Amino acid sequence: MADRQAVTPWTLAEVAPVVGLSAAGIVKRFGSRQGVLLALSRRWIATIPQTPNGDLLPVEELRGWVAERFAPPHGNAQGLSQLIDDLVDEDLRRLLAEGWGLERAYLKALLGRCDLPGVKNPGVCAAILFDALNGAALRAAAEGSADLVSQTLDNLLEQWT
Structure with a gap:
């Protein structure tokens, strides 16, 4: 359930x-x-984590969070159906926005701890990363490609290195 x-x-x-x-x-x-x-x-x-746990290198924690967050059932066509349900209901939409805000804050904290010279503003980069990962998840659901989300993360990390 x-x-x-x-x-x-x-x-x-x-x-x-x-x-x-x-x-x-x-x-x-x-x-x-x-x-x-x-x-x-x-x-x-x-x-949703409030802060990085510090048990891993920040980039490895980020990779682990992405792998868990975008694994099925969240990263497939079923997730699209659930998203539509959430967007049409005012209370569910509010909770979705709250959760997404917490996820972006967590990503900002992680990116702030990463040694990535191209991340000049962790808040802006967190928003870009969040949007790119969710867009890749939508595309992966349409195309049936499980690797698009991790490839998107890899591409952004490479650009920020």
């Missing part, structure tokens, strides 16, 4: 067995289908 695996619309009755609750239990806990989606969006936001 956390991965929102269905491309087609889903009902609480269909989700209930997957999460081990009855449809009535889901309604009691979340109120509605939208309540479930809002809870999932908040859960995603809570997983």
